[in-house]
Amino acid sequence: MDDLPPPLVLEILSRLRDSGDVARCRISSKTLNTLASEIRSVDLQCSYLRYAKSRSPLTRSSITPFKSIFHKLISQLRIVERVSIGVGKPLGLVAYDDVEDEEDDLFLSDVNFVKAWLPNVCGDLASVSISDFWVQSCWRRSDVLSVFSAHCLKLHELEIKNAWLSVDGLTPLKTLTSLTLEFIRLDDENLEKVSECFPCLRILKLIGVGGLKEPKIDLMHLETCHWSLSNAPISISIIAPNLISLNLKCVKPNMLMIEAPFLSKFYLTFEGTCNFKVKEFSHLEHLYIESTNLRNVLVSLPLFKSVKNLIVDSPRWEVPVGVSKSIFELLLRAFPNVNALTLNSGAWSEFEACPVVEGSTQIKGLKEIRLYLSVDDVEATLSAIFTLLDHCSDLSTMSMFIHRDVVSNVTSTVISQCTARCPRLRWKWGMWKQKMMDSWMSDPM
Structure with a gap:
């Protein structure tokens, strides 16, 4: 060396x-x-083993406090541009009810702890990530956001997880372009301070942020947003004129209002139905929509003429009663220009239960269909597939993924009858065990 x-x-x-x-x-x-x-960086994570040793009467005296190790490491560097400090994933899973912990050695969003090291390195600091220990942080309110906004004039990226955060004293930080708050109790019920004090955000991730009532994101420069709400706010508003990619998961909001004229990729999942209030998405091409009440959602959706690639799912579905239109027809009414359609298992099961397509109408423009099948009744599955084939004259590719638990002779029957029914198509076959949609927002479609 x-x-x-x-x-x-x-x-x-x-x-x-x-x-x-x-x-x-x-x-x-x-x-x-x-x-x-x-x-120029410090990356220190506390493992579960280290935590266990620090609590054991046999080894506690020999374990150097975690904060002391961090202080020593950061004090040995001349220039610090990136700091990442936190607890490992196994330790992060420890529940508050499982342990009585009055200590604060892993309360990493503690203002006194941050103030002890931040002033010496803030001049060049561009990225900070703090993953707190929820057992110690959930009942301790932290003003650490205001500390970073006051000291870090070059900070571009900030990530905080598992903490209770206040916005008291928060001042504008125009250098910040990426903010991640994950599993956070936030004292900013409508996100007014976040929008006001971080006006130049291009990437915003709010994952499991609680304490919100009528949250509104109003950010001029925002391009990518991942927002997963842990409670059921009255209304949700997003005003982002430059937003391109949106991943939104919410629970039964009364109102969902979105103004994002350049939105291109939209991942929407929510329970129940809500009142949609959106301006036309003239650039929206890729849409994933998942709802426990998919049929009613599709009825209430506005027209999305620009969507080309559509993925739909219904985690919990019921056999429709007294309906005249299939899920397929409702989809094509809301998305008339789609050319690639994916029906995940729940949406397919709902179509299979009611596969009616009105009259002899030919559906133009649809080039590719991808289905995730469970095949509980092979005859019903084949009948529904044939209904689609009979009405999609422009179809060129049919991809089918059959659940891996389906017995091989049933799978062989589906494959042989489908290929015989429509040999002109390019058929693709595969198996699935669970939906792998987590990477959908980051992968090209």
Whole structure:
């Protein structure tokens, strides 16, 4: 190692994800010890094993407090551009009811703790990630947002998880372009302070943020938004004239209002139905929609003429009673220009229960269909598939994924009868066990 060029050694050290590994390298070599001070990031995560040892009467006295280790590591660096500190995932799963913990050594959004290290490194700090220990942070209110806004004039990216955050004293921070708040109790019930003090956000992730009543996102520069609400607010509003990608998960809102004229990719999942109030999405091409009440949602949706790629699902569906239109017809009414359609298992089951397509109408423009099948009744499944084939004259590709628990002879029957019924199509076959939609928002379609 001592024979390698110093820039290469520094590059190797900089690529170590765990700053604890860097500290161990410093002890092993004078060269490494000298060069390590040039590293510009600290990444320290508390493991479950370390936490357990710090609580055990047999090992507690030999364990250096986690905050003390962090202080030492960050004080050894000349320039700090990135800080990531938190608890490991297994420790993050520890429930408050499972442990009585009055300690604060893993209360990492503690203002006093942050103020002890931040002023010395804030001049070059561009990225901060804090993953708190919920057992210690959930009952301790933190003003750490105002501390970062006051000290970090070059901060571009901020991520905080598992904490109770206040917006008292929060001041505008125009350098911040990416904000992630995950499993947060937030004292900003309508998101007014977030929108006001972080006006230049381009990426916003609010995952499981509680305490919201009538939240409104109003951000001029926002391009990507992932918003998962943990409660049922009265109304939800998004005003983002430059928004391109939106992933929204909500629970029975009375009103959903969206103004995002350049929205191109939209992942929407919610329970129940709501009153949609949207301006026309003339650029929306990719849409995923999931609802426990899919049929009523489709009836209430406005017309989406620009959607080309559509994925729908219904996690809990019931056999429709007294209906005259199938899910397929409702989809094509709301999305008349779609050319690629995916029906996940719930949506397909609902269509299979009522596969009526009115008259002999030919559906033009639909080029590709992808289905996720459970095949509880092979005859009903085949009948529904044939109904689609008879009404889609422009169809060129049919992809079918059959649940892996379906017996092989049933799968063979479906494949042979489908290919015989319509040999002109390009058929694609596969198996599925569970829906893999988590990467949908980041992958090209």
